[in-house]
Amino acid sequence: MSHDLFERAVNAYRNEYPGSALDARAIRRRVLARAGMRRRRRLALLRVGLPVAATFSVSVALAASEVGFRGFDDVRRWLGEALEANTATPAPARSPGSPRASLAAPALVPSPPVAAAPGEVNQVPLPPPEPRAPKPRSGDDRRRERDSRSTPGRDAAAPLEAKGGARDLRPNLLSEDLASYQRAHRLHFHGGEPAAALGAWDAYLAAYPAGTFVPEARFNRAVCLLRLGRRAEAKAVLEPIAESSFAYGRERARALLGAME
Amino acid sequence: LHSLALPKIGALEEEFLERVRSGDPEAVATVYDRHHQALCSFAKRLLGDDHAAEDLVQDVFLVLPSLAHRLDPGASLRSFLLGIAANRARHYRRSWRRRLKFVERLGRESAPPCENPERASERKALASALARALDAIPFDHRVTFVLREIEGYSSREVALSLKIPEATVRTRVFHAKEKLRALLGGEDVR
Numbered sequence: 220m221s222h223d224l225f226e227r228a229v230n231a232y233r234n235e236y237p238g239s240a241l242d243a244r245a246i247r248r249r250v251l252a253r254a255g256m257r258r259r260r261r262l263a264l265l266r267v268g269l270p271v272a273a274t275f276s277v278s279v280a281l282a283a284s285e286v287g288f289r290g291f292d293d294v295r296r297w298l299g300e301a302l303e304a305n306t307a308t309p310a311p312a313r314s315p316g317s318p319r320a321s322l323a324a325p326a327l328v329p330s331p332p333v334a335a336a337p338g339e340v341n342q343v344p345l346p347p348p349e350p351r352a353p354k355p356r357s358g359d360d361r362r363r364e365r366d367s368r369s370t371p372g373r374d375a376a377a378p379l380e381a382k383g384g385a386r387d388l389r390p391n392l393l394s395e396d397l398a399s400y401q402r403a404h405r406l407h408f409h410g411g412e413p414a415a416a417l418g419a420w421d422a423y424l425a426a427y428p429a430g431t432f433v434p435e436a437r438f439n440r441a442v443c444l445l446r447l448g449r450r451a452e453a454k455a456v457l458e459p460i461a462e463s464s465f466a467y468g469r470e471r472a473r474a475l476l477g478a479m480e
Numbered sequence: 481l482h483s484l485a486l487p488k489i490g491a492l493e494e495e496f497l498e499r500v501r502s503g504d505p506e507a508v509a510t511v512y513d514r515h516h517q518a519l520c521s522f523a524k525r526l527l528g529d530d531h532a533a534e535d536l537v538q539d540v541f542l543v544l545p546s547l548a549h550r551l552d553p554g555a556s557l558r559s560f561l562l563g564i565a566a567n568r569a570r571h572y573r574r575s576w577r578r579r580l581k582f583v584e585r586l587g588r589e590s591a592p593p594c595e596n597p598e599r600a601s602e603r604k605a606l607a608s609a610l611a612r613a614l615d616a617i618p619f620d621h622r623v624t625f626v627l628r629e630i631e632g633y634s635s636r637e638v639a640l641s642l643k644i645p646e647a648t649v650r651t652r653v654f655h656a657k658e659k660l661r662a663l664l665g666g667e668d669v670r
Contacts, residue, residue: 225661228606233630235607238521241534246520247512250541251505257545258503 396430399423407439413446434460434467441472450479503545512541515558518631519565526565526626528611532572540564555640562633562641566623613663617656624649625656 403419410416420440424433438460444453453475460472499507519540523533540561551560614622627638628649639646 224606225657225664228610228664229629231603231606232525232610235604236525236528236611238517238519238524240530241520241524241537243516243520246534246538246541247509247516249538250512251509253538253542254503254508254545255505257542258505261503 396423396427396432399426400430400432400436403436403439407443413443417443417447438468438472441475445475445479454479497548497551501545501548508541508544511544511557511561515561516541518558519561522562522565522626522631523569525630526569526623527572536565536569536572539568543568556637559637559640562627562637563643566627566642569623570619609664610660613660616663617659621652621656621659624652625660628653629657 399419400423403416403423406412406419407416417440420436420443423430423436424440427433430436437456441453441456441460444450444456457472457476460468461476463469496507496510500511516537519537520533523536524530527533527536543564544561547564551557614625617625624638624642627633627641628635633641635646635649638649642649
């Protein structure tokens with residue numbers, strides 16, 4: 220094929236296939252409509268997706284950070300529900316006729332944070348958490364209880380301190396009657412000697428008449444009396460508990476009284 | 481022959497490019513108004529079929545925002561668009577079959593009454609023969625030939641569009657011409 224003929228073919232092709240044959244306006248309309256739609260879709264996705272992603276990230280960060288838990292502890296402490304935690308009190312053995320041992324949160328009334336010596340954290344085990352009826356206490360009781368504690372460095376700003384400070388405060392949030400209560404608790408559930416346990420409960424109640432664990436001590440004392448066969452005394456202790464509208468061991472006290480009759 | 485004029489390669493403002501990347505319809509419209517003729521012409525001459533060519537042009541401008549991150553400020557936007565079109569035209573091979581039918585129909589159509597019937601007939605026959613020949617050569621040769629010889633872009637711009645060396649452009653054009661001449665020589669185009 221000659222060069223001239225090839226050039227003519229190229230020219231003919233160029234003329235027969237002009238770009239102007241396409242409907243440029245229609246294409247423009249379609250392109251812009253689709254582009255606008257995509258942009259709106261992307262913006263909508265951003266409006267929804269960003270808050271969701273941000274919420275998720277913040278949640279994960281808070282959950283992962285120690286600070287988040289510290290803050291939670293502070294709030295709980297302020298609410299008076301502190302120290303229901305993780306100490307290793309042995310699980311009480313169940314026995315027919317004897318109530319399941321339980322150790323309640325020690326302080327339902329918000330108690331001010333108290334500075335404590337480091338190292339006490341591991342020495343004083345905390346009772347396992349169990350719901351407990353709040354014990355109505357008079358203002359005098361509270362005052363007496365507060366006076367019985369050594370409370371150096373008590374101030375309102377202390378709970379807002381860092382986590383390390385909050386951990387140091389933990390043992391001091393436990394009332395001092397805890398050690399006495401634990402001794403009685405051990406004798407009651409693990410000692411196998413009701414008389415010794417009864418003595419320990421009596422000692423606790425005598426030492427801390429407005430103590431944190433008075434309701435539990437009273438109920439357990441009644442159980443010890445029952446074990447020792449002193450039914451009348453046990454009944455005298457159990458009846459007020461069973462008749463109370465909201466007291467620790469009320470249902471079990473009623474059950475025991477029912478069984479006694 | 482506006483298509484033979486060397487196209488101007490304008491530098492893009494980064495801000496404008498950012499708007500294109502974000503899919504701003506106004507920015508896309510600006511790009512379309514500036515470059516749609518080049519794209520329409522190339523698409524039509526590469527594919528032959530009007531519908532396929534329109535789809536290709538539309539496709540190019542729709543994917544532009546998502547591909548614009550590859551475009552540097554100061555680069556040729558037209559070359560970039562032509563490169564997108566050349567790549568995406570591979571997906572429009574099916575339309576070439578329609579194009580063959582179109583070419584055959586074109587050959588049967590009578591020339592406009594104001595034109596010399598003989599010349600018009602000869603032109604149509606030549607165009608049809610070249611279209612068939614273009615269908616017979618490899619796609620890369622075909623794209624390079626259409627851009628360089630039919631659209632009239634420089635070897636440099638074709639190289640920029642297809643992201644190949646200029647020497648490769650020249651080699652492809654040379655081989656395309658050889659094959660097309662051989663194919664056209666075997667046809668009775670007159």
